[in-house]
Amino acid sequence: MKDKFTSYRQYLFAGQKAPGTIAQRVGDLERFQRSTGIQIEDATQASLLEYMADHYAIWAPQYCKRIRSSFRSYFQWRAMTVPGQADVSRDLPSVKIPKKRHRRPAPDELVLDAFDKATLRERAILALAATMGLRRIEIATLQLTARSDQELTVVGKGQRERVLILDDITLHLLRSIEAETAPGVRYYFPGRWAGSHIHPQTIYVYVKRMMPHECLHTLRHRAGTTGYTRTLDIRATQEFLGHSSLATTEIYVELDRRSTAAITQATSFANARDAAISEPLDQLLSQATHLAGKLAQHGWNIDIIKSAIPVREDVAG
Structure with missing residues (x-):
């Protein structure tokens, strides 16, 4: 059954829009008509702005952005297909979506x-x-x-x-x-x-x-x-x-x-101190292990025992 949005639906379909997206776009336009009493083809930039401003405090930013996108899509199509039709949605202000986390995951x-x-x-x-x-x-x-x-x-x-x-x-x-x-x-x-x-x-x-x-x-x-x-x-x-x-x-x-706790641990000053001490120590340990292997060939046995290394007071303070 044909209605005023049939050609617009065909335009969206030809652009490979998903069925859900097409239904959403048309639904947004129909909602504007019911809410304002203005037929969408008769809408002006002022009426679109007033509609969005009246609901801005109620709608979530994501929904505001969607409504703007529906207006932009429809009036761009009309400007292309209707002779002399201006795109009244062209200067609608963009909607910024605050970056924040969505709901917590379901437990x-x-x-x-x-x-x-x-x-x-x-x-x-x-x-x-x-x-x-x-x-x-x-x-x-x-x-x-x-x-x-x-x-x-x-x-x-x-x-x-x-x-x-x-x-x-x-x-x-x-x-x-x-x-x-x-x-x-x-x-x-x-x-x-x-x-x-x-x-x-x-x-x-x-x-x-x-x-x-x-x-x-x-x-x-x-x-x-x-x-x-x-x-x-x-x-x-x-x-x-x-x-x-x-x-x-x-x-x-x-x-x-x-x-994030792992990041904190990695960036801790304590780690920086440990790294400063352990880097030359690792080199010495590697050299000692190599030497022990060489001496073992001549019957010598060396045990390398790790003991606690006290932190210098000038570093700890």
Whole structure:
């Protein structure tokens, strides 16, 4: 069914925007119309600015940035396709996103407790989010053809693909779902209508029902944080989470305090003193060990015994 946004949707689709992104863009424009009573094609720069200013104190910076992006996308398209149409969004001020950590990761004990009580599909959702780090839309749209043996191809934001190696538990859960799935079904989590998938919001509802104080974001955060803490590989963590920017990964990863404690220990003045003493000592020890080996060939036996070295008062003070 055609509406005023049909051509705009086709433009976004031709630009290989994800279905979720297209729905989000159009939804933002429709929300502007409902809120202001102004048809989006009749909007002026002043009405767009007023709309954003009225909600700036309420909306999160990320949401403000998204609304601006939706306006920019739509009016750039209109300027290209409608003769004489000016881009009224061109001078909308940019929105700065403060760099801060997201929510803490979901605690393992809560995740495991929910997992033990969950159904097969609920367990799969928890594993895909908290172990594999998938977003809710990536879980909802996950097709049965995405798995090849132990590899899972995930289509993320901007239609970017990443290939993940499944752990044994998640692999078993997906295989179990496949065994129960009727012929002709395309998705691991099918929707109400034939050929459709479950809505991403329903995935959110499932998780909130199992874990009232957690959400998909904290589960995904758990995957990123645990993965980084145990590997200390930030680039691999970026690929694992499907981030285009390393800065985004740094926000998601909650560094273990032991990591910063190790940095403090490494930069301590005490270490600098130890290094000053131990460097020549290591050289002497190496020379003594070499000499002992030479003398042993002539029947001499030398024992090298380490004793405590007192710190000089002028250094310690």
